Amino acid sequence: MIKASSRLRKPVILWMILTVCLILLSGCSPSLTTGGHQTPETPSAPADTVEVVYFHRSQRCSGCLYAEAGTQFTLENYFASELAEGKIVFKVIDLGDEANTAIVERYGAYTSSLFINGIRDGNDYIEEVTDIWLVLGKDSEFIAIVKDKIESCLGEKQS
Secondary structure: OHHHHHHHHHHHHHHHHHHHHHHHHHHHOOOOEEOOEEOOOOOOOOOOEEEEEEEEOOOOOHHHHHHHHHHHHHHHHHOHHHHHHOOEEEEEEEOOOHHHHHHHHHHOOOOOEEEEEEEEOOEOOEEEOOHHHHOOOOHHHHHHHHHHHHHHHHOOOOO
């Protein structure tokens, strides 16, 4: 009888550990931050400036290269005037370069990732765009996701 109950405890303990890990991991990458603190909601006003920041590791796979190229393509083809005016800024950051420590910490990046930061009144409203990883290689879907997020920050998205 003791053996049977100890067998039952192991799966329960593992389940509890996995649940705690998932809860902690989901909280590690807040979707919206202001100066490192979560904000309750995205402001309805258009951003003063939009930073589109792509972080990558030093060793890059084809999916990571695609994400960078797809983001750059979207910006150049749909937001060329905003790029030229400085309303949108595109940055590609190597996570492994020590010179980038401050920006990596500001965004909370830890692996290849795309962030869109709608800066309003000097406050960061940073959103990680995770949906892109589900549509790698599907050009029109990838572009639509990136374009939609940027238009939302600029206040151009039609409801």
